[in-house]
Amino acid sequence: MTILFCDIKGFTTFSEGMTPAALVTVLNRYMTVMSEPIRRHSGIIDKYIGDAIMAFWGPPFTGTDDQAVLACLAALDQVSGFAAFRAELPDLIGLKRGFPEIDIRIGIATGDVVVGSIGSEQTRNYTVIGDAVNLASRLEGANKTYGTRVLISEATNNFATNAVETREIDTVLVVGKNEPQHVFELLGRKGEVEPERLALRDAYVEALDAYRHKDWERAVAGFEDCLAIVPCDAPSKLFLGRIAQFRATALPAEWNGIWSLVEK
Numbered sequence: 001m002t003i004l005f006c007d008i009k010g011f012t013t014f015s016e017g018m019t020p021a022a023l024v025t026v027l028n029r030y031m032t033v034m035s036e037p038i039r040r041h042s043g044i045i046d047k048y049i050g051d052a053i054m055a056f057w058g059p060p061f062t063g064t065d066d067q068a069v070l071a072c073l074a075a076l077d078q079v080s081g082f083a084a085f086r087a088e089l090p091d092l093i094g095l096k097r098g099f100p101e102i103d104i105r106i107g108i109a110t111g112d113v114v115v116g117s118i119g120s121e122q123t124r125n126y127t128v129i130g131d132a133v134n135l136a137s138r139l140e141g142a143n144k145t146y147g148t149r150v151l152i153s154e155a156t157n158n159f160a161t162n163a164v165e166t167r168e169i170d171t172v173l174v175v176g177k178n179e180p181q182h183v184f185e186l187l188g189r190k191g192e193v194e195p196e197r198l199a200l201r202d203a204y205v206e207a208l209d210a211y212r213h214k215d216w217e218r219a220v221a222g223f224e225d226c227l228a229i230v231p232c233d234a235p236s237k238l239f240l241g242r243i244a245q246f247r248a249t250a251l252p253a254e255w256n257g258i259w260s261l262v263e264k
Helices: 011-016 020-040 067-093 131-146 154-160 195-212 216-229 234-248
Strands: 004-009 044-049 052-057 102-108 114-119 125-129 148-155 162-175 180-190
Touching: 004 011, 004 020, 004 067, 004 131, 011 180, 020 044, 020 052, 020 067, 044 125, 052 067, 067 102, 067 148, 067 154, 067 162, 067 180, 102 131, 102 154, 125 131, 131 148, 131 162, 131 180, 131 234, 148 154, 154 162, 154 180, 162 195, 180 195, 195 216, 216 234
Parallel strands: 102 148
Antiparallel strands: 004 052, 004 102, 044 052, 114 125, 148 180, 162 180
């Protein structure tokens, strides 16, 4: 199955100055806007966790070959819908200015899970349990590190490659996993991604290859080329910072380019 987690970046700070009633109003509207793309793309909403949403796709609700594509399309529509939701905030909370900027973070992973009625003798939920669930949650959180909005697993990328454009961001070891994961940023639908974003993707691939081979000069030049295309590209800035640190300290001989994510 394919699992999706989405969460609001900066929601804790945003909610600190709100009354409980205003907070409920904002959350209810947010959940409505973010849930609609999931439903429209045949996803099942598993649960709401504070300001987070967990959803899944897979048999018998969707075909095995379609699930990853549907989840990615839902995520792209969530990103678009969140911009409209943000524009509604002044009317929702009665303020025209003074509230912190918020954004959305989404993680998607595809893999084997157990699905069914799970819980205690008193209360049970129809839900999914498994490694792919944990990975999707970790990828949602990994957006904090890379300054991205939507990160997907390698398996999701492989299943959805004919429908969406992606960019490989890094190879990471997430909390709770022993195997490294190739992580991809979801850019958009095929044929709908701006040319500069595709040019950035191609330049980034070359820079990432140089980074993995410890060819620091070529990697720095490559990531600087990325910033020349899209000056605000957060992953490129992150890698330039890493390389500066690596140049100042000797790396172990067994270094393989895998980055350990310590945050959940």
